[in-house]
Amino acid sequence: MTVAAAKGLACVCGGEPFAPLFTYASPPPGEPRYAFALGAYRREVWRCQRCGHCRAVHDLDASALYSGDYVNTAYAGDGILRAYDRIMALPPSQSDNAGRVARVVAWAERLPLPPGRARTILDVGSGLCVFLSRMKAAGWACTALDPDARAVTHAREVVGVDAIQGAFLDVSGLGRFDLIAFNKVLEHVQEPAAMLIKAAKHLAPRGGLYVEVPDGEMAARAGAQREEFFIDHWHVFSAASLTLLASRAGYAIQALERLQEPSGKYTLRALLVSISEEAR
Ligand SMILES: [Zn+2]
Structure with missing residues (x-):
C-alpha cells in the first residue's frame, strides 16, 4: 500500500475513514x-x-519477501533446524505454540466432523513447522505449505509431514482438509480476504479455519514500537475487523479469543466456519 493509494483506502468494514496512527523514520527496536x-x-x-x-x-x-528474504532474515542467527529445536525445547509455559495446539485441538471438537478417522490439517505458511510437529503428535494427518523451499524440505524431512512448496493463492490440487490453519499469515498478505475465499474450496465438509492475527487494539495501547506493527505486517487487526473480514469472505466466527501470548505478542485467534455450510 503506497502513500498515494492510502488516501482512498477502503477498509474491510466498508468505510474509508483511515487516518495516520504511527510514523516511522527508522526501524523500531527488534x-x-x-x-x-x-x-x-x-x-x-x-x-x-x-x-x-x-x-x-x-x-x-516487499513482493519477493517470502521466497527467500524472510527465512534468510528471520532465522539468520541459527538456521531453520536450530530455531526449530530451540522452540521445540521450550517448556509449555513459555511456548506460544503449546497454547495454540491446545486451543486448536479443543476448538476442533466443536466441528461436527465424522468420527472414526484421523483429522486432517493444512498449515498455510508453515515456517519452522513447530505447530504441525505438535499436531502430528496429537494424532492429526498434517500437510505443510510454504513458499520457501528450505521450509518445505524441513517439514518433510525433519518433522515428517506432507509438504508442498508454493504460495497459497497460486498452488492448485491441494485437496480438502478438516482444518486449515492461518497462523500469523493473513497480516503478511495484501489481500487476506482472497486467502479465506480460496480456503473454502479446500475445506472438507463440516471443516473450519483456525486463524491467528496480531491484535492491533491491544498493541496500539502499548505504542508504536510493538512488534505487531513491524514492517512485514500489511494488516493489523481488531476484533471487529477480523469478524468483518471473515463475514465478507463467507464465514461466521464460531469462537474468538484475545490474549497476550507467552512471547508477549498480542493476538486474536478465531475458529471460522463457512456460512453456506452452517445453513445446511
Ligand atoms: Zn474499518
Whole structure:
C-alpha cells in the first residue's frame, strides 16, 4: 500500500475513514532487517476510525519477501533446524505454540466432523513447522505449505509431514482438509480476504479455519514500537475487523479469543466456519 493509494483506502468494514496512527523514520527496536527495507526507511501505520483495523502505508517493494528474504532474515542467527529445536525445547509455559495446539485441538471438537478417522490439517505458511510437529503428535494427518523451499524440505524431512512448496493463492490440487490453519499469515498478505475465499474450496465438509492475527487494539495501547506493527505486517487487526473480514469472505466466527501470548505478542485467534455450510 503506497502513500498515494492510502488516501482512498477502503477498509474491510466498508468505510474509508483511515487516518495516520504511527510514523516511522527508522526501524523500531527488534524489527528484522529485511533486504527490501535496507534503503531509505519511511513508513506509516494508518487506522480505520470505524473498526480499528490498521494497515501499513509505504512505497517499499516487499513482493519477493517470502521466497527467500524472510527465512534468510528471520532465522539468520541459527538456521531453520536450530530455531526449530530451540522452540521445540521450550517448556509449555513459555511456548506460544503449546497454547495454540491446545486451543486448536479443543476448538476442533466443536466441528461436527465424522468420527472414526484421523483429522486432517493444512498449515498455510508453515515456517519452522513447530505447530504441525505438535499436531502430528496429537494424532492429526498434517500437510505443510510454504513458499520457501528450505521450509518445505524441513517439514518433510525433519518433522515428517506432507509438504508442498508454493504460495497459497497460486498452488492448485491441494485437496480438502478438516482444518486449515492461518497462523500469523493473513497480516503478511495484501489481500487476506482472497486467502479465506480460496480456503473454502479446500475445506472438507463440516471443516473450519483456525486463524491467528496480531491484535492491533491491544498493541496500539502499548505504542508504536510493538512488534505487531513491524514492517512485514500489511494488516493489523481488531476484533471487529477480523469478524468483518471473515463475514465478507463467507464465514461466521464460531469462537474468538484475545490474549497476550507467552512471547508477549498480542493476538486474536478465531475458529471460522463457512456460512453456506452452517445453513445446511
Ligand atoms: Zn474499518
